Amino acid sequence: MTATDASSDVRPAVVDPAHLVSRIAAGHRLTAEEGLAVLATPDALTVPLVAAAGTLRRRAFGRTVKVNYLVNLKSGLCPEDCTYCSQRLGSTADILRYTWLSPDEAVHQAAMGVAGGASRVCMVSAGRGPTHRDVERVAGMVEQLKGEHPDVEVCACLGLLKDGQAERLRQAGVDAYNHNLNTAESMYADICSTHTYADRVDTVGKARDAGLSPCSGLIVGMGESDEQVVEAVLALRELGSDSIPVNFLMPFDGTPLAGTWELTPLRCLRILALVRLACPDTELRMAGGREMHLRTLQPLALEVANSLFLGDYLTSEGQAASDDLQMIADAGLVVLGREDEDPAVLASTLREAAERAEAAQRAEQHAVEETPAGGCCGTPALRRRGAGTDAAPNA
Numbered sequence: 001m002t003a004t005d006a007s008s009d010v011r012p013a014v015v016d017p018a019h020l021v022s023r024i025a026a027g028h029r030l031t032a033e034e035g036l037a038v039l040a041t042p043d044a045l046t047v048p049l050v051a052a053a054g055t056l057r058r059r060a061f062g063r064t065v066k067v068n069y070l071v072n073l074k075s076g077l078c079p080e081d082c083t084y085c086s087q088r089l090g091s092t093a094d095i096l097r098y099t100w101l102s103p104d105e106a107v108h109q110a111a112m113g114v115a116g117g118a119s120r121v122c123m124v125s126a127g128r129g130p131t132h133r134d135v136e137r138v139a140g141m142v143e144q145l146k147g148e149h150p151d152v153e154v155c156a157c158l159g160l161l162k163d164g165q166a167e168r169l170r171q172a173g174v175d176a177y178n179h180n181l182n183t184a185e186s187m188y189a190d191i192c193s194t195h196t197y198a199d200r201v202d203t204v205g206k207a208r209d210a211g212l213s214p215c216s217g218l219i220v221g222m223g224e225s226d227e228q229v230v231e232a233v234l235a236l237r238e239l240g241s242d243s244i245p246v247n248f249l250m251p252f253d254g255t256p257l258a259g260t261w262e263l264t265p266l267r268c269l270r271i272l273a274l275v276r277l278a279c280p281d282t283e284l285r286m287a288g289g290r291e292m293h294l295r296t297l298q299p300l301a302l303e304v305a306n307s308l309f310l311g312d313y314l315t316s317e318g319q320a321a322s323d324d325l326q327m328i329a330d331a332g333l334v335v336l337g338r339e340d341e342d343p344a345v346l347a348s349t350l351r352e353a354a355e356r357a358e359a360a361q362r363a364e365q366h367a368v369e370e371t372p373a374g375g376c377c378g379t380p381a382l383r384r385r386g387a388g389t390d391a392a393p394n395a
Contacts, residue, residue, distance in 0.1 A: 013037055014045070017052035020277065024056065029237075030278045035230035038274045039267075046266045046273075047300070053273040054303035056280040064336040065328050066120065066283060066307040068155075069113025069395060072314045072387045073138070074100045074125040080194045083256040084182075084219055084249055086315045086380075087126040089194070092254035095315040098388040100125070106141045107148065109387045116321050116395040117346050118310050119337040120153040121145065122178060126314075128195065129160035129203075139172035146173040151337075155215055160195065161203045166210035176243065177207035178215040181235060184228035191222060204239055216241040217287065220271050221249035221263040229271060233278050243307070244275055244282055248289030250316055250380040258379075265297040269304075276304040288313045292380065299331045311394035316380040321395045322351040350395070357392035 015037040024030065030038075041049050076097030078087045086093040101109070110121040123138060130138070135158070142154050155176035156169050166177060181200055182188075188197035200216075208214045216239060218232045236244055248268055251260045268290075275284050285307035286294065294301050302308075311321035318324075325347035328335060335343050386393030 015041060015049070017041075017045075017049045021052045021055055024277060024280055025059070030234075030274075032227075032230050032234060035233065035274055035278065036226055038277060039226045039229060039270050041270055043266045046269055049273050050269050050300060050303050053276045056276055057284070057304050057306055060281045061283075061306040063333045064306065064339065065302060065333050066285075066336040067116070067118045067310050067324075068120045068122055068285065068307060069110065069116065069118035069310050070122050070124060070313060071101075071106060071109045071113070072096075072124055072126075073106055073141075074098070074127070075315060075388055076126060078126040078128070080128055080192065082182075082192045082194075084191060084222055086250075086252040086255055088255065091252070093252040093315070093382070094254070095252075095382055096384070096388045100137060101387055103137075103141045103144055105387070107145045109393060110145050110152075111149065112386075112393050112395040113310060114149050114152050116310055116350055117325060117335045117338055117343070118152070118395075119335075120155055120176070122155045122157060122309075124157040124178075124314060125159070127159050129162065130158040130165060132162075132165070134158065135165045135168050139168060139174075142169070142172045142174055155213075157215075159203075160199055161206045163206070166206045166212055170210050170212055174212060176213035176215050177204075178243075178245070179203045179207065180217045180219070180245065180247075181232060181239070182217075182219050183222060183224055184231035185235065186231060187222075187224055187228050201239065204241070208240065213242045214240060215243040215245065217243075217245035217247065217285070219247040219249055220268070221260065221289070221293070222257060223260070223262065229274070233275055236275075237278050237282075241279075242283060243285060244279060245285040245287035245307075246272060246275060246305075247287045248293040250289045250292060250313075252315075253379050263293045265294050268294050269297060269301060272301055272304045283307050285309070288316070289380075291319050299327050302328070302331050302333060312383050312386055315383055317383050317385070318394065320351070320354065322347040322354065325350065354392070354394075 081089045153175045156174045157178035185197045284305045286305040325343045329343035385391035
């Protein structure tokens with residue numbers, strides 16, 4: 001065997017999670033080598049890894065779960081060619097396509113999420129980036145929403161920002177700006193050709209410099225290596241992201257990554273544990289695709305993640321919002337900002353509201369067909385309710 005052959009057989013050492021967590025709690029910063037060892041944790045040792053990393057989550061965030069709610073302001077028809085996205089240029093995915101919601105409709109949709117327990121509303125539009133007119137449109141929506149719900153946090157996600165736009169959003173009351181790095185710099189050209197990794201880093205910097213809280217995360221399951229997962233996570237740490245959403249690829253039909261299934265529930269847990277170990281005090285959100293890939297291990301993921309999206313996503317359906325809240329309650333956790341309320345009671349209230357809305361829609365012959373949130377090796381359930389439709393939202 002040559003020296004090259006021998007080196008190619010080297011595997012990361014098995015990590016001692018309790019020892020690693022104690023060092024991180026004392027101020028140690030996770031290294032790339034340690035990150036690779038975390039991802040190489042055997043399936044049989046993954047639950048102890050999560051339990052150890054969970055002590056960091058509880059030290060920083062206690063028993064709270066931050067509930068976020070997405071409002072898709074403008075869906076489809078994006079000129080960018082990101083391979084993972086159902087709204088991309090050339091996508092034939094049968095998603096909802098509509099132009100800008102009216103300000104009243106946008107605020108109504110956001111208010112439904114707030115009523116369901118969300119302390120942050122994420123206002124999103126598809127496209128390369130906003131025009132100045134678009135920014136003014138969103139600024140007006142935010143001002144109206146804040147007037148009705150002054151305590152709600154607003155995160156905008158409008159694409160690549162031009163000079164001065166982040167400042168205008170901040171002036172209107174936007175608290176945070178989301179722009180995901182999505183993957184490692186070394187892989188970025190494989191998933192998009194219409195803009196660069198550097199463009200994304202620049203927009204996160206513009207948001208941060210304007211006083212907006214930077215929210216930036218990644219998508220896993222696109223064919224990246226362990227090294228590239230670690231590269232992306234450590235880049236997010238260096239970027240200073242205050243909130244890191246981890247999305248699990250939803251392989252929409254009609255996109256280049258249709259049929260791509262590279263994740264298991266235990267691998268998803270290891271990735272979430274990696275982010276928590278690298279960023280012990282940072283909000284970690286289990287985001288799109290959690291239902292498809294974590295499946296029955298979603299409650300265990302809340303041992304390391306302290307944040308989630310309530311209900312549906314931009315173009316796909318999530319599990320019932322009441323089930324999200326019931327899951328929080330069953331795990332012995334509480335909703336951030338509503339710590340004195342039992343999440344199970346909130347869940348029951350949402351369930352009853354959803355049943356009333358469904359009955360009303362049937363009476364008007366506008367009922368939508370119930371579809372599952374998506375299981376292993378299936379396709380994402382396309383969103384057919386909420387923003388851009390006449391059907392009640394999943395909140």
